[in-house]
Amino acid sequence: xxxxxxxxxxxxxxxxxxxxxxxxxxxxxxxxxxxxxxxxxxxxxxxxxxxxxxxxxxxxxxxxxxxxxxxxxxxxxxxxxxxxxxxxxxxxxxxxxxxxxxxxxxxxxxxxxxxxxxxxxxxxxxxxxxxxxxxxxxxxxxxxxxxxxxxxxxxxxxxxxxxxxxxxxxxxxxxxxxxxxxxxxxxxxxxxxxxxxxxxxxxxxxxxxxxxxxxxxxxxxxxxxxxxxxxxxxxxxxxxxxxxxxxxxxxxxxxxxxxxxxxxxxxxxxxxxxxxxxxxxxxxxxxxxxxxxxxxxxxxxxxxxxxxxxxxxxxxxxxxxxxxxxxxxxxxxxxxxxxxxxxxxxxxxxxxxxxxxxxxxxxxxxxxxxxxxxxxxxxxxxxxxxxxxxxxxxxxxxxx
Amino acid sequence: xxxxxxxxxxxxxxxxxxxxxxxxxxxxxxxxxxxxxxxxxxxxxxxxxxxxxxxxxxxxxxxxxxxxxxxxxxxxxxxxxxxxxxxxxxxxxxxxxxxxxxxxxxxxxxxxxxxxxxxxxxxxxxxxxxxxxxxxxxxxxxxxxxxxxxxxxxxxxxxxxxxxxxxxxxxxxxxxxxxxxxxxxxxxxxxxxxxxxxxxxxxxxxxxxxxxxxxxxxxxxxxxxxxxxxxxxxxxxxxxxxxxxxxxxxxxxxxxxxxxxxxxxxxxxxxxxxxxxxxxxxxxxxxxxxxxxxxxxxxxxxxxxxxxxxxxxxxxxxxxxxxxxxxxxxxxxxxxxxxxxxxxxxxxxxxxxxxxxxxxxxxxxxxxxxxxxxxxxxxxxxxxxxxxxxxxxxxxxxxx
Numbered sequence: 057x058x059x060x061x062x063x064x065x066x067x068x069x070x071x072x073x074x075x076x077x078x079x080x081x082x083x084x085x086x087x088x089x090x091x092x093x094x095x096x097x098x099x100x101x102x103x104x105x106x107x108x109x110x111x112x113x114x115x116x117x118x119x120x121x122x123x124x125x126x127x128x129x130x131x132x133x134x135x136x137x138x139x140x141x142x143x144x145x146x147x148x149x150x151x152x153x154x155x156x157x158x159x160x161x162x163x164x165x166x167x168x169x170x171x172x173x174x175x176x177x178x179x180x181x182x183x184x185x186x187x188x189x190x191x192x193x194x195x196x197x198x199x200x201x202x203x204x205x206x207x208x209x210x211x212x213x214x215x216x217x218x219x220x221x222x223x224x225x226x227x228x229x230x231x232x233x234x235x236x237x238x239x240x241x242x243x244x245x246x247x248x249x250x251x252x253x254x255x256x257x258x259x260x261x262x263x264x265x266x267x268x269x270x271x272x273x274x275x276x277x278x279x280x281x282x283x284x285x286x287x288x289x290x291x292x293x294x295x296x297x298x299x300x301x302x303x304x305x306x307x308x309x310x311x312x313x314x315x316x317x318x319x320x321x322x323x324x325x326x327x328x329x330x331x332x333x334x335x336x337x338x339x340x341x342x343x344x345x346x347x348x349x350x351x352x353x354x355x356x357x358x359x360x361x362x363x364x365x366x367x368x369x370x371x372x373x374x375x376x377x378x379x380x381x382x383x384x385x386x387x388x389x390x391x392x393x394x395x396x397x398x399x400x401x402x403x404x405x406x407x408x409x410x411x412x413x414x415x416x417x418x419x420x421x422x423x424x425x426x427x428x429x430x431x432x433x434x435x436x437x438x439x440x441x442x443x444x445x446x447x448x449x450x451x452x453x454x455x456x
Numbered sequence: 457x458x459x460x461x462x463x464x465x466x467x468x469x470x471x472x473x474x475x476x477x478x479x480x481x482x483x484x485x486x487x488x489x490x491x492x493x494x495x496x497x498x499x500x501x502x503x504x505x506x507x508x509x510x511x512x513x514x515x516x517x518x519x520x521x522x523x524x525x526x527x528x529x530x531x532x533x534x535x536x537x538x539x540x541x542x543x544x545x546x547x548x549x550x551x552x553x554x555x556x557x558x559x560x561x562x563x564x565x566x567x568x569x570x571x572x573x574x575x576x577x578x579x580x581x582x583x584x585x586x587x588x589x590x591x592x593x594x595x596x597x598x599x600x601x602x603x604x605x606x607x608x609x610x611x612x613x614x615x616x617x618x619x620x621x622x623x624x625x626x627x628x629x630x631x632x633x634x635x636x637x638x639x640x641x642x643x644x645x646x647x648x649x650x651x652x653x654x655x656x657x658x659x660x661x662x663x664x665x666x667x668x669x670x671x672x673x674x675x676x677x678x679x680x681x682x683x684x685x686x687x688x689x690x691x692x693x694x695x696x697x698x699x700x701x702x703x704x705x706x707x708x709x710x711x712x713x714x715x716x717x718x719x720x721x722x723x724x725x726x727x728x729x730x731x732x733x734x735x736x737x738x739x740x741x742x743x744x745x746x747x748x749x750x751x752x753x754x755x756x757x758x759x760x761x762x763x764x765x766x767x768x769x770x771x772x773x774x775x776x777x778x779x780x781x782x783x784x785x786x787x788x789x790x791x792x793x794x795x796x797x798x799x800x801x802x803x804x805x806x807x808x809x810x811x812x813x814x815x816x817x818x819x820x821x822x823x824x825x826x827x828x829x830x831x832x833x834x835x836x837x838x839x840x841x842x843x844x845x846x847x848x849x850x851x852x853x854x855x856x
Contacts, residue, residue, distance in 0.1 A: 201846075202845070203846065203848075204845065336765070336766065336771035336772070336838045337766045337767070337769075337838075338766065357762060357766050358758065358759075358762050358766075358772055358775075359759050359762030359763070359766055362757060362759030362762070363759070366736065366737045367737070368737075369545075369736075370736065371736035371777060371779070371826060371829055372736070372758055372775060373776075373777045374775065375758075375772060375774065375775035376773075376774055377772060377773045377774065379771070380841065424839075425839055426771060426838040426839035427838075429771055429838070438736045438737075438826040438829070439824075439826035441780065445602070445604065445605065446601075447776065447847075447851070448603075448851045450851075451847070451848045451851040451852075452851075
């Protein structure tokens with residue numbers, strides 16, 4: 057595909073107008089540039105060829121990511137800041153849809169789906185070594201809790217685990233069930249610092265193996281049991297039920313089922329906490345993320361989440377929205393990822409490395425512009441009177 | 457209506473069994489007693505005559521209150537504790553419904569509705585003097601916040617107002633809109649202690665008059681404007697939108713409309729708070745309360761409340777469930793009410809006095825057994841970054 061330079065530039069200007077004039081600069085393969093002045097721009101997008109420009113116009117949701125992964129789009133400047141500016145909701149966002157005939161969009165989408173097959177890999181199948189290159193030392197792959205924005209990622213992940221434990225009001229000797237435990241950091245933290253016994257489940261055999269190894273290294277294997285199990289297979293009962301970063305993968309159709317698992321396992325005076333990426337209004341996940349990185353993920357609204365609790369004898373005690381803490385967490389991950397990019401490429405190849413870099417920058421951007429949120433929801437049986445009187449204990453720096 | 461004593465006693469025992477054997481004692485007009493041993497019972501219910509026993513059996517939800525108001529049921533012991541035991545959810549609660557033929561229940565309900573006309577008076581039409589007999593000195597008719605259970609009602613109401621202000625992160629010079637301001641205590645507190653300007657609306661002319669008088673007494677009339685208006689008539693914009701104890705009267709059909717009012721009035725960096733009685737699972741209000749005390753009231757679930765926020769560009773930042781604080785608040789009100797009962801009767805008559813005593817005791821009981829909850833929901837525009845980094849400032853006793 058070729059485009060005369062003058063036509064390409066006019067096409068680009070029309071595109072930028074349709075996108076609501078984001079404060080970014082775009083440089084074409086012809087050397088022509090358009091968009092915000094360099095001094096004001098949140099980055100410069102370099103477009104490698106005419107076909108890339110046309111694909112971008114037809115289906116920006118999907119193609120921005122795909123073309124970046126293919127190396128036909130590059131961003132000079134901070135990738136996360138660039139995406140934040142591009143994703144920022146605009147009053148005239150409807151223009152884009154009006155500009156593009158529905159038929160063209162459908163066809164572009166169909167192409168996208170065809171390509172998806174080769175790209176789509178399960179999110180956690182990339183391997184422990186890959187995550188170890190850019191997560192914190194405890195391998196916590198969920199939103200941290202920054203007591204101040206200056207805290208390090210390591211501090212924020214420890215503070216998050218402690219924040220969860222305080223909200224759960226854990227007491228020594230209690231039994232905890234953790235649904236979806238990742239590499240086991242929270243289970244180990246609870247056992248070590250709060251004297252509880254933990255049964256933690258995860259469907260990923262590789263993560264469970266890693267977690268068991270950590271438990272042995274730390275001498276906690278008698279108090280923490282990691283089981284390769286789905287949350288629906290959980291049996292027994294507990295004083296605290298906790299799930300951090302699993303609900304995104306559960307799917308709203310299964311929320312009532314998760315509620316039944318909690319109803320069955322939580323003892324009368326037990327407490328629970330679910331930590332999840334969510335939304336302030338219902339909408340599907342961005343298509344690129346859905347198709348290329350996180351198949352079948354669904355960030356729920358609080359209204360959707362209530363389908364876990366409201367059919368059961370469970371009352372929500374506390375909800376906290378930690379959206380800005382995730383912007384910061386993902387920013388730390390992105391920085392570490394970019395610093396380790398050469399090693400990442402050696403490990404997983406260039407395509408996957410670029411996919412993940414785009415995904416992490418997009419995560420920073422999505423939390424920054426608030427198309428996604430982070431909810432921590434604390435609950436108990438509706439009539440549980442053995443819960444702390446106020447939430448002050450969570451913030452009492454003198455405590456435990 | 458007459459019943460042979462032996463038959464009445466057998467009937468009573470069957471009733472207690474059907475009700476799931478609550479730990480209460482019942483004494484009939486015949487002198488016969490049944491139920492839990494006196495030492496274990498949460499109170500003794502005295503039934504005045506056979507017709508009362510039959511009415512109670514046919515429609516306990518409505519008749520327990522009505523017969524109490526008529527003086528044909530009396531409770532020896534603490535009325536709130538008695539009702540807590542009676543209302544406590546039981547595994548075999550279905551029995552009651554199975555025991556009573558649906559037709560009989562319908563007819564009993566129809567009778568109830570007939571009587572309702574003479575009794576139903578609007579909740580706030582009873583008059584300021586009436587409320588002054590048993591509310592705190594500031595006339596705050598919503599759930600208090602007890603930093604410890606030992607706090608006085610006055611302390612708890614001031615602490616609640618302060619808790620709300622801290623959650624809203626009010627700053628001097630800001631504009632606040634309050635929807636449903638009761639007797640104006642919160643509006644005055646915000647202006648006096650946080651240096652904000654407040655426009656507060658209320659549909660009750662009598663309350664607005666009282667509130668204006670307070671504003672003048674306190675020299676705050678330049679900073680607090682009380683308007684006799686419905687929340688839908690609110691105009692202008694604000695840095696903080698607050699509504700404490702109004703949503704119960706709004707009705708779920710109007711939640712999207714309330715959301716539009718907030719969307720229209722809240723400035724880009726504004727914060728909001730809604731404080732309401734709610735439920736952990738959807739069900740209508742107890743029929744007696746609905747028909748005799750609180751016509752058209754509806755305590756929403758959190759899921760229902762999300763219809764305010766999710767259609768708009770609003771994100772929930774924080775939810776706190778203060779259920780047990782309301783048990784305690786209503787307990788204080790009941791104690792003051794009972795201490796002032798002679799004056800209450802002189803003011804509003806015996807029937808209304810008994811109606812209210814039963815209502816307040818029932819409120820203690822309903823929060824104690826958790827059929828109702830108390831939610832404080834903090835929100836802002838979804839992408840508002842000018843909110844406090846954590847909730848620690850709410851609990852920082854060194855602050856303001």
